[in-house]
Amino acid sequence: MADRSRELIALKNELSDKEFRILDSELERRKKSVALTYALWFLLSVLGVHKFYLGQIGAGLLYIIAPFLGVLALFIGFVASIEESPNGGSVMVVSGFLGPVVYVAWWLIDLLTIPNQVNKCNENIEIETIASFKRIE
Secondary structure, three states: OHHHHHHHHHHHHOOOHHHHHHHHHHHHHHOOOHHHHHHHHHHHHHHOHHHHHOOOHHHHHHHHHHHHHHHHHHHHHHHHHHOOOOOHHHHHHHHHHHHHHHHHHHHHHHHHHHHHHHHHHHHHHHHHHHHHHHHHO
8 A cells, every 4th residue: 555655656746737737636526535435335335336436346246246145045045954955955054144244244344444445446546647647648
């Protein structure tokens, strides 16, 4: 993280006044908000909206799919245990219960790491914007 910050500072030092003003206006337009990310996490995290907001499409899709996979494993486990499958049903039931535990842990980890995720996203926006200056020249 410190290396990335140093890289960003070095890139900013190479900017002209005009480029720096453009960078500031672009950041003001595109930067992500910690407060909004928390609100999306609290209200719509089951749909992974906070991940999509931060540009983490894969993680957002996983937020949507993971609960369904856990419920499916639980359902298959119960069906298999009803049919008296000795091991198959119990493994699926355990994985069905383990899925929500992992999901909740991931959800709580997001709670604690949202500020870092937003900062990383905003740094990426800065680097992309500065890189676009170099491509324009």
